[in-house]
Amino acid sequence: xxxxxxxxxxxxxxxxxxxxxxxxxxxxxxxxxxxxxxxxxxxxxxxxxxxxxxxxxxxxxxxxxxxxxxxxxxxxxxxxxxxxxxxxxxxxxxxxxxxxxxxxxxxxxxxxxxxxxxxxxxxxxxxxxxxxxxxxxxxxxxxxxxxxxxxxxxxxxxxxxxxxxxxxxxxxxxxxxxxxxxxxxxxxxxxxxxxxxxxxxxxxxxxxxxxxxxxxxxxxxxxxxxxxxxxxxxxxxxxxxxxxxxxxxxxxxxxxxxxxxxxxxxxxxxxxxxxxxxxxxxxxxxxx
Amino acid sequence: xxxxxxxxxxxxxxxxxxxxxxxxxxxxxxxxxxxxxxxxxxxxxxxxxxxxxxxxxxxxxxxxxxxxxxxxxxxxxxxxxxxxxxxxxxxxxxxxxxxxxxxxxxxxxxxxxxxxxxxxxxxxxxxxxxxxxxxxxxxxxxxxxxxxxxxxxxxxxxxxxxxxxxxxxxxxxxxxxxxxxxxxxxxxxxxxxxxxxxxxxxxxxxxxxxxxxxxxxxxxxxxxxxxxxxxxxxxxxxxxxxxxxxxxxxxxxxxxxxxxxxxxxxxxxxxxxxxxxxxxxxxxxxxxxxxxxxxxxxxxxxxxx
Amino acid sequence: xxxxxxxxxxxxxxxxxxxxxxxxxxxxxxxxxxxxxxxxxxxxxxxxxxxxxxxxxxxxxxxxxxxxxxxxxxxxxxxxxxxxxxxxxxxxxxxxxxxxxxxxxxxxxxxxxxxxxxxxxxxxxxxxxxxxxxxxxxxxxxxxxxxxxxxxxxxxxxxxxxxxxxxxxxxxxxxxxxxxxxxxxxxxxxxxxxxxxxxxxxxxxxxxxxxxxxxxxxxxxxxxxxxxxxxxxxxxxxxxxxxxxxxxxxxxxx
Numbered sequence: 085x086x087x088x089x090x091x092x093x094x095x096x097x098x099x100x101x102x103x104x105x106x107x108x109x110x111x112x113x114x115x116x117x118x119x120x121x122x123x124x125x126x127x128x129x130x131x132x133x134x135x136x137x138x139x140x141x142x143x144x145x146x147x148x149x150x151x152x153x154x155x156x157x158x159x160x161x162x163x164x165x166x167x168x169x170x171x172x173x174x175x176x177x178x179x180x181x182x183x184x185x186x187x188x189x190x191x192x193x194x195x196x197x198x199x200x201x202x203x204x205x206x207x208x209x210x211x212x213x214x215x216x217x218x219x220x221x222x223x224x225x226x227x228x229x230x231x232x233x234x235x236x237x238x239x240x241x242x243x244x245x246x247x248x249x250x251x252x253x254x255x256x257x258x259x260x261x262x263x264x265x266x267x268x269x270x271x272x273x274x275x276x277x278x279x280x281x282x283x284x285x286x287x288x289x290x291x292x293x294x295x296x297x298x299x300x301x302x303x304x305x306x307x308x309x310x311x312x313x314x315x316x317x318x319x320x321x322x323x324x325x326x327x328x329x330x331x332x333x334x335x336x337x338x339x340x341x342x343x344x345x346x347x348x349x350x351x352x353x354x355x356x357x358x359x360x361x362x363x364x365x366x367x368x369x370x371x372x
Numbered sequence: 373x374x375x376x377x378x379x380x381x382x383x384x385x386x387x388x389x390x391x392x393x394x395x396x397x398x399x400x401x402x403x404x405x406x407x408x409x410x411x412x413x414x415x416x417x418x419x420x421x422x423x424x425x426x427x428x429x430x431x432x433x434x435x436x437x438x439x440x441x442x443x444x445x446x447x448x449x450x451x452x453x454x455x456x457x458x459x460x461x462x463x464x465x466x467x468x469x470x471x472x473x474x475x476x477x478x479x480x481x482x483x484x485x486x487x488x489x490x491x492x493x494x495x496x497x498x499x500x501x502x503x504x505x506x507x508x509x510x511x512x513x514x515x516x517x518x519x520x521x522x523x524x525x526x527x528x529x530x531x532x533x534x535x536x537x538x539x540x541x542x543x544x545x546x547x548x549x550x551x552x553x554x555x556x557x558x559x560x561x562x563x564x565x566x567x568x569x570x571x572x573x574x575x576x577x578x579x580x581x582x583x584x585x586x587x588x589x590x591x592x593x594x595x596x597x598x599x600x601x602x603x604x605x606x607x608x609x610x611x612x613x614x615x616x617x618x619x620x621x622x623x624x625x626x627x628x629x630x631x632x633x634x635x636x637x638x639x640x641x642x643x644x645x646x647x648x649x650x651x652x653x654x655x656x657x658x659x660x661x662x663x664x665x666x667x668x669x670x671x672x673x674x675x676x677x
Numbered sequence: 678x679x680x681x682x683x684x685x686x687x688x689x690x691x692x693x694x695x696x697x698x699x700x701x702x703x704x705x706x707x708x709x710x711x712x713x714x715x716x717x718x719x720x721x722x723x724x725x726x727x728x729x730x731x732x733x734x735x736x737x738x739x740x741x742x743x744x745x746x747x748x749x750x751x752x753x754x755x756x757x758x759x760x761x762x763x764x765x766x767x768x769x770x771x772x773x774x775x776x777x778x779x780x781x782x783x784x785x786x787x788x789x790x791x792x793x794x795x796x797x798x799x800x801x802x803x804x805x806x807x808x809x810x811x812x813x814x815x816x817x818x819x820x821x822x823x824x825x826x827x828x829x830x831x832x833x834x835x836x837x838x839x840x841x842x843x844x845x846x847x848x849x850x851x852x853x854x855x856x857x858x859x860x861x862x863x864x865x866x867x868x869x870x871x872x873x874x875x876x877x878x879x880x881x882x883x884x885x886x887x888x889x890x891x892x893x894x895x896x897x898x899x900x901x902x903x904x905x906x907x908x909x910x911x912x913x914x915x916x917x918x919x920x921x922x923x924x925x926x927x928x929x930x931x
Contacts, residue, residue: 100923107916112878114909118885119858121902161859386931429764432929449766457764463757465686467693479682480765524761 141185152186159192163199172204179213183220193217193227201234210234218251225258232265242273260291264298271306276313280306301369304349308365311346315354315363318342329361374443376532376563377405382427382437384420397423399587401437405565405580407531410558412578412595413567416674419584421567422460425536429457441532453481456525460536460567462517466510470501470520473509474527481528488527495523500549515546522553533557535566539573551577575599575666583673591673600664606636609657610649617652618645631657679767680775687749687779696744697787704737704791712798723803724893730795731813731889734788738821739848742784746828747840749776759930770922773829777918780825788818813892819910820886824848826917833925851883885909 144151159178163171179196182189193213201210211231218227232248235241249266252258263286270279283306287299315333318341322330325339333356336342347353352366382401385394397420405411415421426432428439430447439446442454464473471492478488496502499519504512512520518538525533538554539547547570555577557564568574574581575595582592591598610618615627618634626633636642642659649656691697711729715722750773753759762772792814800806827847831840857877864870885906891898 097923097926100919100926104916104919104923107912107919108879111909111912111916114905114912115878115882115885118882118902118905118909121899121905123891123899123902386929426760426930431760431763432931433927449768452764452766455764455766457761459757459760459764461757462761464761465690465758467690468686476682476686477761477765479685480679480762480767482679521761528765 144185148185149189152182152189152192155185156182156189156192156195160195163203172199172206175200175204175206176209176212180216183213183216187220190217190221190224190226194230197230197234201238207234207238223255225252225255225262228252228255229258229262232269236265236269236272242269245269246273246275260295264302267302271302271309276306276310280310300349301372304365304367304372305369307349308354308369311348312354312363312365314342314346315356316361319356319361319363323361329358331358332356333363374407375404375440376407376409376442377403377411377428377565378438378440378443379403379424379428380438382424382439383435384423384427384432385435397587398427398434401584401587401589403582403589403592405563407442407563408558408561409579410554410564410577411566412574412581413565413584414569414571414574414581414670415567415584420587421584422536424584425457425534425565425567428534429455453528454531456528456530456533458518458521458525458533458535458538460540462521464509464517464521464524467508469506469508470496470512470523471505473520474523477524477527483528491527491529495526498526498553499523514541515543518542518546518550522550530562532563532565535564537568538566539568539570547573571666571670581666583670585674591669595666598669599666603639603661603663604668606639606642606659606661608634608636608642608645608659610634610654611657612654613649613652617648679771680778683762683772683775684778684782687776688782691745691749691780691783692786694745697741697783700737700741700744701787701790704733705794707733707737708791708795708798712802715802723799726799726802727810727893728889730799731810731817731893734791734795734814735817735820735889737791738784738788738817739824739845741787742780742821742825743828743841743844743848745783746780746825747832747844748837749780750829750832751835751837751840754930763930769926773833773918773921773925777826777829780829781822784821784825785818788814788821809892809895812898813888816886816888816906816910819907820883823881823883823886823910823914823917826914826921830917830921830924833921834928847881848883851881852887854880854882854884881913882909 141148155178159182162178163175165171175196179192182192182196193216196213197210200206200213211234214227214231214234218224218231221227228248228251232245232252235245235248246266246269249262249269253262253266263282267279267282267286270276270282280303283299283303287296287303290296290299315336318336319329321341322336322339330336330339333345333354337345345353348365348367350367350372354363355366356363380402382398383396384398385396387393388395401420401424413421413424423432427434428441428446430452441451444451465476468476474492474495475488478491483491496505499522501516501519501523504516509517509520518541522535522538525535535554538550542550551573554564554566578595580593581595581598582589584590609631611631613632615632618632634645636645646656648654708726708730711726711733714729715725753762759772763769792811796806796810799810824844824847828840828844831843835843854877857873857880861870861873861877864873885902888898890896
């Protein structure tokens with residue numbers, strides 16, 4: 085039987101489909117165009133109106149971890165937009181909120197500290213963030229570890245570095261070289277005694293040859309430092325007494341300033357330059 | 373003269389229920405409505421009357437078949453220009469007043485302000501709702517809604533008026549008024565196509581009738597052709613004679629208070645009984661031949677199919 | 678014109694909806710409360726008023742568009758008032774367009790009212806008229822127009838609750854377009870990425886209409902974006918309306 089659709093109906097539907105395709109193509113093309121136009125963005129600036137994280141935790145109705153994820157994702161995008169000049173103003177606040185919402189989420193602490201130290205140049209804030217992370221996750225070795233690195237590398241504050249490494253070296257999961265970092269920080273700080281003790285421990289408990297070698301090198305280094313320090317002190321006293329540098333190190337023993345000449349870890353003598361009065365180790369520790 | 377409506381082999385199926393099972397509602401309807409006549413469309417509930425109307429109006433798209441309105445294919449908006457429609461159980465924008473309501477429909481037809489105003493006034497008068505012109509439709513009674521619906525159907529002075537159960541839910545007075553209005557339409561030269569359950573009304577005013585059962589038109593034709601002049605039986609009420617006198621002559625004898633009611637099936641028996649009554653000095657109170665009514669036809673058709 | 682007749686009646690019906698006034702009430706409360714909040718901050722007080730004001734107009738405007746739009750067509754079908762309407766010499770497209778224009782008119786009035794409260798409040802705070810606010814509001818209104826079209830689209834075949842959910846989802850997706858952009862940058866070239874790129878262009882980007890940040894911070898707006906965003910809104914709305922008409926045309930009203 086003939087269908088009761090007149091030709092007009094068919095063509096109307098056809099025209100409509102053409103219309104739809106045309107408008108669709110148009111708006112898609114327009115979107116491409118609007119994407120090319122750069123707009124000044126300050127995305128999410130209204131976040132500063134959000135009150136403290138504690139309140140927010142309750143306000144998110146049990147979805148606080150999800151909220152933390154969302155805010156963290158947003159923060160990453162926010163901080164990787166270099167055109168926002170004042171984006172570091174609320175770095176503290178934002179990462180504090182993420183911490184309040186999900187205290188055990190490790191990544192934001194790391195990232196926040198990284199942004200703070202590397203991009204914003206605010207190591208104080210980096211420590212604040214990492215300390216916050218450590219406080220909320222006392223068993224997590226990562227936070228003092230990173231803090232120690234910042235202290236070592238950026239600030240060259242070996243005392244602080246030592247404190248951080250000490251904190252984390254005994255925590256479960258900490259890499260085994262953490263103790264070595266601690267020992268090295270002690271050395272750099274100048275506490276040779278404790279450094280020596282620690283390196284000795286490391287040497288004695290070394291699980292493989294490599295570690296033993298490293299420990300041995302460091303022990304050499306520390307001993308050299310201690311010995312050359314004593315020797316230099318004696319040389320200085322000699323100079324005070326006799327007005328000149330000793331001709332050779334034996335002179336120090338002969339003049340009873342030293343009991344016995346110390347030898348380095350390999351049993352070698354220390355090298356003495358009578359002209360400058362400088363004492364140093366015969367070997368470079370790493371080339372042993 | 374072209375037919376006002378011409379339907380040929382109209383078919384429509386619907387997908388009903390959650391599991392899409394096709395149910396064929398219209399199985400090939402064919403009918404034609406001549407211009408200027410009153411056409412009655414009958415059928416039991418669910419036969420497909422409203423579906424047919426909705427197909428004609430373009431509210432439903434047929435699966436197969438053709439529909440022409442005054443010779444034009446029914447699908448276009450233009451075909452509906454000369455149409456007026458009153459649905460069953462009409463619902464309208466109940467926050468509008470009667471006048472605003474009719475004015476809106478006038479605007480829809482593109483009538484000018486003045487013309488719309490005139491027609492609105494005239495139609496309100498026609499359906500007897502002058503006094504309710506400023507009343508919101510939500511406050512209308514069922515009968516009033518029916519009447520304003522009728523007014524709305526006439527706003528464009530249509531050549532063809534389609535009414536779905538226009539007499540439903542009205543009291544006898546209301547029904548008479550609507551019947552009179554429909555007859556007046558015919559006098560004005562309009563064509564009326566309506567469905568109804570109330571067979572007496574159809575019998576009273578229709579020229580042509582179609583009976584639809586189970587999606588098919590099973591009987592169609594001029595009312596007078598369908599309803600034969602054949603006498604089914606004759607009823608006679610007699611007094612003064614006991615019922616036993618008629619045993620063997622009339623059927624279904626019943627007696628009450630001195631009167632005997634006879635139902636005489638065979639026509640030739642009537643004279644015999646009249647003679648008997650005269651002989652026995654009885655009195656004939658009434659004598660009425662009962663011809664076939666539309667109801668008889670309807671019941672017979674529906675139960676037969 | 679038939680479309681204007683339907684638009685008029687739609688406007689009449691929409692403005693009777695109590696939801697409209699309820700939402701307007703809350704918008705007004707939000708805008709006025711921002712004045713109170715402003716007292717609590719340190720620093721630039723006006724910023725909060727501007728932020729809250731524009732955000733309120735936007736959020737409550739969207740809610741109005743969605744809540745009223747989604748019931749608009751559905752009610753007609755459900756209450757069967759549509760039968761007498763569509764049996765008139767009316768194209769179904771005219772019906773849809775009339776409903777759309779009626780609702781747009783309603784939203785226009787509500788936006789103007791909300792903006793008035795906002796601008797008056799702002800004026801009393803800063804004692805100067807900031808015309809840039811009107812730019813932001815104008816584009817908020819364009820966004821509302823698009824969302825209205827979407828609401829009507831869903832309303833033509835779905836129940837109000839589902840339609841509302843879909844429409845709100847559309848709005849949400851529209852504001853997260855940048856997320857898809859980020860994702861695409863990280864994807865490797867291939868079928869997946871091409872598909873994602875297509876969706877990126879096809880799905881709405883409502884941020885094109887968002888000038889709130891620039892206006893509040895006093896940042897410059899590049900001239901080109903006015904025209905392109907406007908056209909984007911027009912074409913997308915036309916697309917949605919076309920889609921609605923396509924779906925609505927061949928529908929059977931049982």
